[in-house]
Amino acid sequence: MAYVLGIDLGTSSLKGILINKQGEVVGESGYDYPIETPKIGYSEQNPELWMGAVKNVIIDLIGLHPDMKTDLEGISFSGQMHSLVILDEQKQVIRPAILWNDVRTSKQCQTITEKAGDLLLEVSKNRALEGFTLPKIVWIQENEPQNWDRVQYMMLPKDYLSFCLTGNYVTDFSDAAGTLLLDVAKKEWATPILDLFDIPIERLPKLLSSQDKVGDLTDEMKTFFGFKVDVPVFAGGADNACAALGAGIIKDGAGMCSIGTSGVFLSFEKDASADYQGKLHLFNHAAKNDYYAMGVTLAAGNSLEWFKRTFAQEQTFSELLAGISEVKPGSDGLLFSPYIVDERTPHVDSQIRGSFIGIDTHHRLPHFSRAVLEGITFSLKDSQLLMEEMAGRKFDRIVSVGGGAKNADWLQMQADIFNATILNLTVEQGPGLGAAMLAAIGAGWFDTAADAAEVFVHYKAAVKPIAENVVAYDAIYQIYRQVYQATQSLSHALLALK
Structure with missing residues (x-):
């Protein structure tokens, strides 16, 4: 039986749902992890915990459906937005991820607003708020220059997972839109903003659509899980975007x-x-x-x-x-x-x-x-x-x-x-369902999101005002x-x- 796997990387837990071509959820697994608050207003997490949770989820689902080893046709992700992950030249995590709900960056938001002016809203379509990624980057530049000097890769949480699974460095437009670094209309990195804040574009990931293929599982990962075939990984999307797709x-x-x-x-x-x-x-x-x-x-x-x-x-x-x-x-x-x-x-x-x-x-x-x-x-x-x-x-x-x-x-x-x-929804699986739909579209099960929704999304009786x-x-x-x-x-x- 053919399957796709949707993985939802949340703030406090990671969940995986395995779905067949009929849109039926045939397996679920999830693991919790802690948030660290070293100071008031700080919210951080070790990205390696996410990868550990992914491994456990996939192992659990293979235990439920051993034929996954030959019949899994795609993996995709939904991820908590805005949180900043930085890696060095050796592809090692430099410091804990600064999460979306971290509020240490009020000063940096003010700096960004004053420095970028109308350009920020014109290009990114959003204002500088503590949750977004750019204020976190500016905070590191100002407060941890030794870490900033080591940064070779900057990514969002779900993209760290695809990086570990495939070795390829990408993000998708829906998640990139929450960084304040994307030209939302043109769907490209906003070089005027990057230049204002001295962010080299080569440190940013390649941009893809959410259903685009990132790559296949590395040989190391295939061996670890025992997969007998190549397993394609698709870019996925921001949690709210995936939740909207799944609804x-x-x-x-x-x-x-x-x-x-x-x-x-x-x-x-x-x-x-x-x-x-x-x-x-x-x-x-x-x-x-x-x-x-x-x-x-x-x-x-x-x-x-x-x-x-x-x-x-x-x-x-x-x-x-x-x-x-x-x-x-x-x-x-x-x-x-x-x-x-x-x-x-x-x-x-x-x-x-x-x-x-x-x-x-x-x-x-x-x-x-x-x-x-x-x-x-x-x-x-x-x-x-x-x-x-x-x-x-x-x-x-x-x-x-x-x-x-x-x-x-x-x-x-x-x-x-x-x-x-x-x-x-008849069965609410949240952002994980949207992630699975993206994997199904990427794997060729459907041509469009509308086609996927016909099979995957169903509603109960309507409630009228x-x-x-x-x-x-x-x-x-x-x-x-x-x-x-x-x-x-x-x-x-x-x-x-x-």
Whole structure:
């Protein structure tokens, strides 16, 4: 039986899914690894842990399906975006990877913004934020010049895996778009930006489309795993791009609401012409020649997890949310803003903090629980509204993935707040499914992403908005939109007292 393997390299774990030509997941395996925080605001990881996890995952799957040794037709990747991996001339890791959620680079972001001016937004389509890769490079230049002098290879996490497996040094457009070093429209390294920051272009990897072949497993790797045939490796994509592909976000009118620790509202973009002025991210898609726009809520599922841990530690999530259906939209006058770990879209503010507003003596736990879900969803609607107002987007369907897709009441809430039909996946495999689809396209199983989606992506029954709830939520959302301005100065003043 022919297989492809999709590998999802996440922040805290690596997962692999084995899929056959019928789009069936026939095997899964995953391994966790730690994040190191040597100082406040630092977030680092040893890249060798990722490679160790890949080896374990492949060994596990071969144990489940020994015919993989002759029938595996492709491997591809989804990877955490932005994180910086640097290697020396001997192809050895110089220092731990600086991860996407590392926030040490505020000073470097300011430097980049001042030095690059309008060029950065014009070319990369994004503003300098701590999560992106360029600020991490500038930080190393300024703070670890001895390491910068040794750098021969700069790569993103998933590309480290393909480098180890094939010996070839590449990245794909969707991941490169998150570095601030790519000319997103032209799909080439932005030499004006490289020159501004003294980054030699020869240190950067070759650019490929996500389904393009990187190479075959090296002889050493074939022997290690016991493969009897050459196994092609395909470039893969950034995690959000792969998640969008795996959710079928590959045509106009399609959007995605992804609620994990953070939250993402994402829209399909046919080209790079939309001018979001840096208020939203615009990246290359894993689907060839396409794009997507994205807004981010930094504490989406994290807000719910914090609320449960703090106020209902003994309850399961199902128990915590069991009573919310009895509470009317708007939680009887209670609003929650999910700014508990700063905010990204539409407010780039590292000092804003969350709040409950409108607390009354009649409010009980179900009111607070529903308010948390509503606040998270309102925050993601901020991104939807920017897409509609700034680029004329109209969403006829939104695919809900992650934690927000696991509760029927929350799905209905999304339909009502977004005023759109909500779909969720029959089998949600996240970015790993998108990675497997890229391997399948690269291996010749399908010609296009649309062809692959016909086989790999299926939805449950649609959730339609309820007209009276849409009206109620529109009024409440207008009040929610005032919360940021009303609490900004208070949040900043409180932090100044620490």
